[in-house]
Every structure is written in C-alpha cells, then in structure tokens.
Amino acid sequence: MSETATRAPEKSGGIRELRKLFAGGGRQYGILGALVFIIVFFQIFTDGKTLDPINLINLINGNAYVLVLAIGMVMVIVAGHIDLSVGSVAAFVGIVVAQVMKGLSFPGLPEGMSSFLTVFIGIIVGLIIGALVGAWQGWWVAYVGVPAFIVTLAGMLLFRGANQFVGNSTSIPVPQEFKFIGGGFLNDFGPDFGFSNPTLILGALVVVAVIWQERRSRVAQRKMGADIAPLWVSIVRLVVVLAVVVGATLLFATGRVGTSFPIAGIILGVLVLGYSFLTNNTTIGRHIFAVGGNWRAAELSGVNIRKVNFFVMANMSVIAALAGMIWIARSAASGPGDGVGWELDAISAVFIGGAAVSGGIGTVAGSIIGGLVIAVLNNGLQLLSVGADRVQMIKGLVLLIAVGVDVYSKRQGRPSIIGLLTRKRGGELDVSPGAKPAGTQTPTPSAGGAEETVRPPDQQPRG
Amino acid sequence: MKKIVIATTAFAAIAALTLAGCASRAPESGTDSTAGASGFAADATIGVALPDKTSENWVLAGQLFTDGLTEAGFKPDVQYAPATGTVPEQQNQINSMVTNGAKVIIIGAKDGSQLSTQVEAANAAGATVIAYDRLILNTDAVDYYLAFDNFKVGELQGQALLDGLKAKFADKAAYNIELFSGSPDDNNAGVFFAGAMSVLQPKIDDGTLVVVSGQTAVAQTATQGWLAQNAQSRMDTLLAANYQGVELDGVLSPNDTLARAIIESVKSAGKPLPVVTGQDSEVESVKSIMAGEQYMTIYKDTRALVAQAIVMVQDLQKGNAPETNDTESYDNGVKVVPSYLLAPLVVTKDTAAEVYAGNTSLEPLTK
Missing domain, CATH: 3.40.50.2300 (Response regulator)
Incomplete structure (x- = not known):
C-alpha cells in the first residue's frame, strides 16, 4: 500500500491531483459543469437577467416544490421503484390543508396567535395525511408485493379524484399567513447596509460550515491513513466553493427591499442536508442502495427489504405532502389541476442528476442539480420569450442527451465526461496500478490484494 | 501552516462578504402602478401571458397581440402556458415578464385564483396588471379587467x-x-x-x-x-x-x-x-x-377585445387612466376590479353571414 501511495504522484503528477478536486463524484461534477454552462449561456444571452436577484428568487420559489419532490424521488429510484402518485398526493394534501385552514377559527385568541395556530395546525395535518398516504402505498409495495409502478399508478387516480372530491373541483384560497412557506422571506433586522441582513448571516453560516466540513474531512482522512489530497487542492476547492457561496449570498441579499433568500429555499436546503446525511451516513440510507443494487444479495446479508421499501415509499408521500403545501403557499390557493405532471418533472430531475434506471445509483445532491438544470433552462428560455411548445421540445432533448451521455460514459468504464477527458490526458498510465482513479483506493493489509478490491467507479454505490 | 492558510481563506471570504457594502439594493420601484400616473416609454416591453392553446381564440389572440403591440411601437413579450404544468409555468412566465421589465402585463389566467403572488410581485415592480377575459381573484394587485360580458x-x-x-x-x-x-x-x-x-x-x-x-x-x-x-x-x-x-x-x-x-x-x-x-x-x-x-x-370578436387591450396599454403609456364601463360587477374577493366589458353577439345559421361580415377567416365559411 505504501508503495502505491508513494509511486503514484511521481508518475501521474497534476492529473491525479486534479481528480482529487472532484473527489468521488465524477458523475455529479459532469452535470454540475452542464449547469454552470447553462447559467453562463443564459446570463450572456439575457443581458444579465438570469443572475438578477429577483430572477434567482423566482427561480427558487418557482421550482422549490419540484426540487423537494426530487429528494424523495431519488431515494425511490435508487431503491429500484418509481412513484407516479406524487403529483396527485401533493394536490390531495394541498386541498385538505386549504380546507382545514379555511374552516379553522379561534375566536377567543388575538389575531397573530390565531393565524399562527391556523398555519401550524394546517402544516401538521398536511404532514400527517402525507404519512398516512405513504403508509398506505408503502404497505401495498412492501408487504403485499404489488409493484410500486402499479400501486402509485392507482394512487395517481385515487388521490386526484380525492382532491376533486374534497375541493368540489374548485380552487380554495389559503390564508395570507400561510404564504410564507412558499413565497415568503426572512424579516430584515438590524442596521441597513444595503443588504438583506438575514441573508448575509445565512451566507456566513454556510461559509463557516463549508470550511469546517473540508477541515473535518482532511482530519478524518489523515486519521484513517487514507490518501490525502495535497493542501493546494483543498484550498482551490474551498476558494471555488466559497466564491460561489459568497457570490450567491450577495446576489440574494441585494434583491428588492423586503426580500431575502426565500424561505422555500431554506426548507429545501435543510431537506437536502438532512437527506444527504441520511442516504450517506445512516444504516437505513445505505440499505436503500443495497436493496436497489441487488436486492437478493442485500436480503442474504440481512437487510430487511420490506422495511426499506416501506420506508422509501412512505417517505416519498410525506415529501410530496410538503411539496404540495409549498405549492399552495406559493399559489395562494389549492386547485383541481395542481400536481399534474409533477411526477415526471421530479423523475427527469433525478435521471438528469445521474441516477440509474435500474436502481442502486443516485444522489440527493445530483438530483437537485438535475432539477436546477431544467429550472434554469426553463427560466432562461422564458426570459428569451421562447414559446412553451419549443421549451418543452428542448427540455425533452436535454433529458435524453443527459442520460445518453451518462450511459455512454458508463460503457466506457468511466464515471463522467470529466473522467473521459482525464483518461485521454492520462494516456498509458492506466496500465499501472497507481493510475486507478483517485478516491477509489482503499487501504488494504497487503499490497497484492489492492488490485482486486478496487472496483470501477461506476459500480460503486455513491452517496 | 495549513491552519493559517485555511483561516486566511475563510477570513478573505467573510471580508469580501461584508466589505461589498457599496452595492446597494434596488429600491422599491417608484412608479405608481394603480393609475399609471406618469406613463412610461413608448417602446416599453408589454407582457402578455396566455393560457394553454385549448381553443382557437387563444391562438388568434396571441397573434393579434404580437402584431398589434409591435405596430403600436411596443416590445411584445407574448407567452403561452404549456399544456402540462400549466399553472406553475404561467406563474414562471409572469415572473419572467417582470424580470424583463414589462410595464403592463396582460394576463389570460389559466386559474385566476392561483396567480395572486405573481401579480403582487408585478405590481410591486411597477407593472400594471390587466386581467384579460378571466378575472384574477383574491388580490388587490389587479388593476383592470377586460372581457366580454x-x-x-x-x-x-x-x-x-x-x-x-x-x-x-x-x-x-x-x-x-x-x-x-x-x-x-x-x-x-x-x-x-x-x-x-x-x-x-x-x-x-x-x-x-x-x-x-x-x-x-x-x-x-x-x-x-x-x-x-x-x-x-x-x-x-x-x-x-x-x-x-x-x-x-x-x-x-x-x-x-x-x-x-x-x-x-x-x-x-x-x-x-x-x-x-x-x-x-x-x-x-x-x-x-x-x-x-x-x-x-x-x-x-377577439379582434375587438385585443384592440381594446392595446388601447388600454396606450392610455397607460401616456399616463392616463384607461376607460372602464363597469366599476361594480366584478368583485374578485378583495376588491371590485374596474372593468371594460364588450357586448357579445348571437350567431345562428340565419345571421352568420351578417355577423361575420368583414372577418377574413369566418366570412368565407358563411357563403
């Protein structure tokens, strides 16, 4: 092992180091590159309107519900299932929440308290209904064994009808106070620097967290004796990430007075962090990948497959409930046409984000990036006044090409476009054991055994 | 050493964050949207958000808006909502029009009760909102309603x-x-x-x-x-x-x-x-x-309705309040929206030739 560690850098030099910049997730960085390209493209062609603060806020508020759905959907797809019912479940929960809040009144209480209670009860009721719907669908999938495709196809009809039944096929408005979760902003406070202060604080928190995380991972790598990237790699990565964070913070902080980073965006951020942790660092999270990759093997290794399937399906409906509430908050009303086609938006985000159709592969962060690719594309084309017909054609092609490139590069035995590029530049180095892609090397007791334990990156479950 | 470098990076980032205080926020847009008091540039962008193309009339209206607004010297931004995801996309389109600096936004709503957040944002940015054919509900940010009775x-x-x-x-x-x-x-x-x-x-x-x-x-x-x-x-x-x-x-x-x-x-x-x-x-x-x-x-007559909408835009451009003929009937739940209503006509086999006279696409069908 020490031999590989010392020999590799002198043979491959900068390329190996460069790879460590994108430690682990080559596939994700390919689609991230596409996102950056699309943003730059539209920024140029819309005369800078794409990165206008108000446009960015619209982008987040207008797509938060799809991105939230994508978080649940990637777990469903990784586990080898599909959920077609999310749009209908979101619409059903939305209409029930709107009805409940419409019917609530607290005569004895002061105005503020009463509206707080109304909103609070509305959200709790929504989440509970989501959980019940999820338990229903999860039970059919996990314990009866009906394929998720069928269960959720039934759910799609069932809950669409339920939405129209509850709402009498009409739109029901939600109270003004409820709108904050879908279109609200943090209240500004403190002295006026010409920025939204809460957004600045939020940005500073993210900066600290990013630095702490980078440091922690270096410490952990050193402690485990893993192959540590040189310091300059860490610094470059930090600088790039921090530049993006600071840039975004400044943009979001300079919107119209009264705006800040949107609350829907904060909800989304918390969910992304939470579910990334769940899928990467917890037993149940890793079991999802195990079941999706090879359920027979997973079962033989003692994974409770039913539990995993039940969890994944139930969780999806709770997330759909949340998405439904974010949507009705943004729209200020719940209508009979809500949620139509959302399942397909979420599924495309997940696949553009690098998930495998056969299950076992996919990441929360990748799916969010995939969703953002579609969102930015949609927004940019709308800013350019491209008609909805052509926008749909373009979105269809992007989905096909993104997944096509992914499938093609996997067949090449490389994880991504970046993998392809670096392989060409690495040339003949591939023959030496030291030229295995960075990040896949695992410390093993004997030098001879290292060869067998290194799996090609595309077969590795990715977090 | 390493710690110092990391700390420096962090410090630089935070400094950049706080020091950029020179950039000031866009103030609340000054133009008074309700009366269009001061008017706006004669070549301003005018947004037209129409629902999905479920009937021939919407298809025709889009064409007429594009031609009519261009002829009147404005920059038209006419967008149809797609057939799937109609409401969310229409919301996004209205937001895009605001970002594009539209001075007047004419909206044929897909679901009039689900656009209040967007029209409020449009109003806050100084745009006048005209509900076209379908009233927008539960918001005070709708300035005018234009429709047939x-x-x-x-x-x-x-x-x-x-x-x-x-x-x-x-x-x-x-x-x-x-x-x-x-x-x-x-x-x-x-x-x-x-x-x-x-x-x-x-x-x-x-x-x-x-x-x-x-x-x-x-x-x-x-x-x-x-x-x-x-x-x-x-x-x-x-x-x-x-x-x-x-x-x-x-x-x-x-x-x-x-x-x-x-x-x-x-x-x-x-x-x-x-x-x-x-x-x-x-x-x-x-x-x-x-x-x-x-x-x-x-x-x-979609032509008459679109023509009236363009007249309203022209009035607003000059800083005049557009003409309305009904300020009582159309209550959207928050306010009574000043409306201009056009009269519809009945057509049967006997009267078709007479009513459609002059309409290039329909008149030939009656012969």
Whole structure:
C-alpha cells in the first residue's frame, strides 16, 4: 500500500491531483459543469437577467416544490421503484390543508396567535395525511408485493379524484399567513447596509460550515491513513466553493427591499442536508442502495427489504405532502389541476442528476442539480420569450442527451465526461496500478490484494 | 501552516462578504402602478401571458397581440402556458415578464385564483396588471379587467336554446334537455352557467324544460379543464343512462369545443341531433352551424377585445387612466376590479353571414 501511495504522484503528477478536486463524484461534477454552462449561456444571452436577484428568487420559489419532490424521488429510484402518485398526493394534501385552514377559527385568541395556530395546525395535518398516504402505498409495495409502478399508478387516480372530491373541483384560497412557506422571506433586522441582513448571516453560516466540513474531512482522512489530497487542492476547492457561496449570498441579499433568500429555499436546503446525511451516513440510507443494487444479495446479508421499501415509499408521500403545501403557499390557493405532471418533472430531475434506471445509483445532491438544470433552462428560455411548445421540445432533448451521455460514459468504464477527458490526458498510465482513479483506493493489509478490491467507479454505490 | 492558510481563506471570504457594502439594493420601484400616473416609454416591453392553446381564440389572440403591440411601437413579450404544468409555468412566465421589465402585463389566467403572488410581485415592480377575459381573484394587485360580458353570454345562450327548441319542435309542449358547464377552475364558467340558468330555471320550474338526468348543479355539469373528451364521455353516459326510448331535444353547451364533442357523442349513439348551443365562433363550429348541426354560437370578436387591450396599454403609456364601463360587477374577493366589458353577439345559421361580415377567416365559411 505504501508503495502505491508513494509511486503514484511521481508518475501521474497534476492529473491525479486534479481528480482529487472532484473527489468521488465524477458523475455529479459532469452535470454540475452542464449547469454552470447553462447559467453562463443564459446570463450572456439575457443581458444579465438570469443572475438578477429577483430572477434567482423566482427561480427558487418557482421550482422549490419540484426540487423537494426530487429528494424523495431519488431515494425511490435508487431503491429500484418509481412513484407516479406524487403529483396527485401533493394536490390531495394541498386541498385538505386549504380546507382545514379555511374552516379553522379561534375566536377567543388575538389575531397573530390565531393565524399562527391556523398555519401550524394546517402544516401538521398536511404532514400527517402525507404519512398516512405513504403508509398506505408503502404497505401495498412492501408487504403485499404489488409493484410500486402499479400501486402509485392507482394512487395517481385515487388521490386526484380525492382532491376533486374534497375541493368540489374548485380552487380554495389559503390564508395570507400561510404564504410564507412558499413565497415568503426572512424579516430584515438590524442596521441597513444595503443588504438583506438575514441573508448575509445565512451566507456566513454556510461559509463557516463549508470550511469546517473540508477541515473535518482532511482530519478524518489523515486519521484513517487514507490518501490525502495535497493542501493546494483543498484550498482551490474551498476558494471555488466559497466564491460561489459568497457570490450567491450577495446576489440574494441585494434583491428588492423586503426580500431575502426565500424561505422555500431554506426548507429545501435543510431537506437536502438532512437527506444527504441520511442516504450517506445512516444504516437505513445505505440499505436503500443495497436493496436497489441487488436486492437478493442485500436480503442474504440481512437487510430487511420490506422495511426499506416501506420506508422509501412512505417517505416519498410525506415529501410530496410538503411539496404540495409549498405549492399552495406559493399559489395562494389549492386547485383541481395542481400536481399534474409533477411526477415526471421530479423523475427527469433525478435521471438528469445521474441516477440509474435500474436502481442502486443516485444522489440527493445530483438530483437537485438535475432539477436546477431544467429550472434554469426553463427560466432562461422564458426570459428569451421562447414559446412553451419549443421549451418543452428542448427540455425533452436535454433529458435524453443527459442520460445518453451518462450511459455512454458508463460503457466506457468511466464515471463522467470529466473522467473521459482525464483518461485521454492520462494516456498509458492506466496500465499501472497507481493510475486507478483517485478516491477509489482503499487501504488494504497487503499490497497484492489492492488490485482486486478496487472496483470501477461506476459500480460503486455513491452517496 | 495549513491552519493559517485555511483561516486566511475563510477570513478573505467573510471580508469580501461584508466589505461589498457599496452595492446597494434596488429600491422599491417608484412608479405608481394603480393609475399609471406618469406613463412610461413608448417602446416599453408589454407582457402578455396566455393560457394553454385549448381553443382557437387563444391562438388568434396571441397573434393579434404580437402584431398589434409591435405596430403600436411596443416590445411584445407574448407567452403561452404549456399544456402540462400549466399553472406553475404561467406563474414562471409572469415572473419572467417582470424580470424583463414589462410595464403592463396582460394576463389570460389559466386559474385566476392561483396567480395572486405573481401579480403582487408585478405590481410591486411597477407593472400594471390587466386581467384579460378571466378575472384574477383574491388580490388587490389587479388593476383592470377586460372581457366580454359573460353573464350576458350565458343569458344569450339560454334564450337561444329556448328559441331553437321552439323553432325546431313547434309541435312539442315540453322539451328534454341536458346542461353542461365549463371548467370549475375558470371563474367565467360559473358566470356563463348562472347567466344561462337565469333564463332556463323559470322554464324548468314551470315544466317547459325537463332535465331528464336531474343534473342541474354546477358541480354536476362541470367539464374539467374545458376538455372535449370530458364532455364527450359525460354525454355518452347521460345518453346511455337516460335516453333509451326518450328523445333528447336540446343541450346547453358553454362553448364550441364542447358543443362539437356533444354532437359527436349524440351521433355515435345514433340519436337525432338536438339543439346545441355554443360560444367562441370557432371555425369548425361555424362550419357545423352552416351544415345545420350545431344550432348557435356566440361571436366574441377577439379582434375587438385585443384592440381594446392595446388601447388600454396606450392610455397607460401616456399616463392616463384607461376607460372602464363597469366599476361594480366584478368583485374578485378583495376588491371590485374596474372593468371594460364588450357586448357579445348571437350567431345562428340565419345571421352568420351578417355577423361575420368583414372577418377574413369566418366570412368565407358563411357563403
């Protein structure tokens, strides 16, 4: 092992180091590159309107519900299932929440308290209904064994009808106070620097967290004796990430007075962090990948497959409930046409984000990036006044090409476009054991055994 | 050493974050949107957000807006919502128009109750919002409403149905009819139906008209999404359930697309054609009327409506308040929206040539 560690850098030099910049997730960085390209493209062609603060806020508020759905959907797809019912479940929960809040009144209480209670009860009721719907669908999938495709196809009809039944096929408005979760902003406070202060604080928190995380991972790598990237790699990565964070913070902080980073965006951020942790660092999270990759093997290794399937399906409906509430908050009303086609938006985000159709592969962060690719594309084309017909054609092609490139590069035995590029530049180095892609090397007791334990990156479950 | 480098990076980042205090936030836009007090540039961007292309009228309106606004010297930004994800995409489109600096945004809403956040943002950015054909509900950010008088449309349809029945079945004393209404998420659908029922209900009560299925409530007669397929399948069901051995004499249909679907359903059931009402003067329905199938339609000249919308934009550009002729009827739940209403016209086989005179696409069909 020490031999590989010392020999590799002198043979491959900068390329190996460069790879460590994108430690682990080559596939994700390919689609991230596409996102950056699309943003730059539209920024140029819309005369800078794409990165206008108000446009960015619209982008987040207008797509938060799809991105939230994508978080649940990637777990469903990784586990080898599909959920077609999310749009209908979101619409059903939305209409029930709107009805409940419409019917609530607290005569004895002061105005503020009463509206707080109304909103609070509305959200709790929504989440509970989501959980019940999820338990229903999860039970059919996990314990009866009906394929998720069928269960959720039934759910799609069932809950669409339920939405129209509850709402009498009409739109029901939600109270003004409820709108904050879908279109609200943090209240500004403190002295006026010409920025939204809460957004600045939020940005500073993210900066600290990013630095702490980078440091922690270096410490952990050193402690485990893993192959540590040189310091300059860490610094470059930090600088790039921090530049993006600071840039975004400044943009979001300079919107119209009264705006800040949107609350829907904060909800989304918390969910992304939470579910990334769940899928990467917890037993149940890793079991999802195990079941999706090879359920027979997973079962033989003692994974409770039913539990995993039940969890994944139930969780999806709770997330759909949340998405439904974010949507009705943004729209200020719940209508009979809500949620139509959302399942397909979420599924495309997940696949553009690098998930495998056969299950076992996919990441929360990748799916969010995939969703953002579609969102930015949609927004940019709308800013350019491209008609909805052509926008749909373009979105269809992007989905096909993104997944096509992914499938093609996997067949090449490389994880991504970046993998392809670096392989060409690495040339003949591939023959030496030291030229295995960075990040896949695992410390093993004997030098001879290292060869067998290194799996090609595309077969590795990715977090 | 390493710690120092990391700390420096962090410090630099935070410093950049705090030091950039020179950049100031865009202030609340100063222009007073409600009266368009000061007007705006003669070549300003005008946003037109239309729903999905479910009827020929919307397709025509988009074309007329693009041409008319360009001719008047404005920069038109005309966008249709797609057929799927219609409401969210229409919201996004309105936001894009605000970002593009539109001074007036004309909105043909898909669902008038789900756009309040967006029109409020438009208002806050200084744009004037005109609800076109469909009222936007539950917000005070709608400045004007421009439409045909929809209650009148309903009344005309109801009256025409009665007249048609009397003319076609002169020997009968009572007529069997069925009722259809539009999509429940469209505010107009209820207004059409209420207008029609204001004429028909007294006749149902006195027994002149018999709704055999008994379905007379708006919810029962609704056609989700104004979709022809929904009307057709409901008609199929009604015929199978209620008209075995009973004759159907008339159908109240809120528009042409649904009227043709209903006629299609009756034909495939092998029944004689009833008197069917319509609205919108779609090309296919005008042909159908001339062929003696559909009984009537309503002509709401999209050209006149678009022309009026452009006149309103021009008034706003000069800083004048646009003309309105109804400041009482259209309450959107938060405020009464000042409205300009145009009068609709009834078209039957006998009057078609006269009404469509001068309309290049419809006039030839009447010859």
